[in-house]
Amino acid sequence: MTGQGHASRSSSQGIIAVEIRTVNNRGFKCILRSPDSLSGFDSRMEGLARSLIHRGSVSMSVSWKRPPSESMPQIDQELLQSYVKQLKAGRDAIGVDVMATIDLAQVAMLPGVIAPAQSDQRDNKLLWQEIEQAVYEAIENLNAMRDQEGSHMAETIRAECDTIESHLEQIGVLAPRSVEVYQNRLESKIKKLLARHEVEYSKIDLLREIQIYADRADVSEEITRLTSHLKMVRGVLGDANTADPHTVDSGEEKAKEGEPTGRKLEFIVQELLRETNTIGSKASDSEIAAFVVEIKCAIERMRELVLNLE
Incomplete structure (x- = not known):
């Protein structure tokens, strides 16, 4: 399934920004982009995404802006004033024509005026808590x-x-009509064949053959199972009063358990196709065969959707 989500959090550990995009994929695939400074959290970030997203190709981008205290160097004001005072005294001693102005930018380059940025004093535990919450929100x-x-x-x-x-x-x-058609066709063929050879036949044998065909062509059980599977599909989708409580969870219970709906539907669709193929192999009626083709087309359309459903 496709989608996009963004979240950011600001704290003493800095600013964490997370952006997640997903596109359709039968399984789970994660592409993570994060700065080198957060590379130690990569496996945990991917694991968190995997636990919350069950299907799709996931692209996750994470950025971290450090707190100002870590990212900005500090100016030693006392040392800067001392340098300027000494430079002024030197200018007065040498003469104004020699050094009329004092360039602060040049003074700042003198040793010790600008202290380097503070070393990384981040708290990894607190930082991960911020990252984790940002991923959840995204x-x-x-x-x-x-x-x-x-x-x-x-x-x-x-x-x-x-x-x-x-x-x-x-x-x-x-389905019942196909048995009658078979009976009439079989009886007509037998009468023509036996009349040609002037041989009589027993109707008991004919009825026995028709009964065997009727048992073999009976699709009522497959129709019942297909109807039950369709109710299961609606139950997984959360429709009320359609699911068997012993086999399918309600939509609310499923959401609580975090169970991926797509995988359960994928199994049910396979069962739908299996039962439909059985009907097609049993029935010899051309109209039934046409309906079987339409059913298989509908199942295939369902399967394409289910493969991308979370």
Whole structure:
């Protein structure tokens, strides 16, 4: 799923800024950019992102601006005044024509006037707390954008479920008819064949053959399982009164557990396709075969969405 999130925090440890971008990816991939001064935290930052983002190609940029006390050199005011006083005394002793002015910029270059920047006195524990909180906030902002995209994807998946259910209803109507068609076709062929050889046949044998075909072509069990799987899809998406409490968590419980919805839906979609293939292999009716193709197309569209769903 695509999205972007940004956060910054200011404290005694400086200013931490984090920007996170994600694009669709079946798994998790993280590209981290951070300054050398924060390289010791790289593994922890990536691990934190991995624990909060389960799927997507993640680009995370982290910057750190040190506190002014660390980044600015200090001027020794007393030493500077002492230099200027001595230079003035020297100018008066030598004469104004020799040295009319005193350039402070040049004086500042004299030894000891500008003290070097303070050494790195950062508190790594406090600094990591600021980085961690900034990453959390950036991911929260990222998820707000990704939630909008996820809502649209969920609506599309629900629409595909409705399409599949509609086709299943048609298959349920056509399935018994296919047995009748098979019976009439088989009976007509047998009558023509036996009449040619003037041989009689037992209707018991014909009915037995038809029963065998009816059992073999019965798709009611597959239709029931497909309907159940579609309810599971809606349950994972958080729809009320659709999920089996023993197999699928409600949307609220899932969110609390942090369980990735996409991976569960990916498994259910595989089951949908398996049951649909079974119907296609059992049914010999051309109209049923056409509905099976439409169902498989809908499942494939669902699969493409699910692969990118968090």
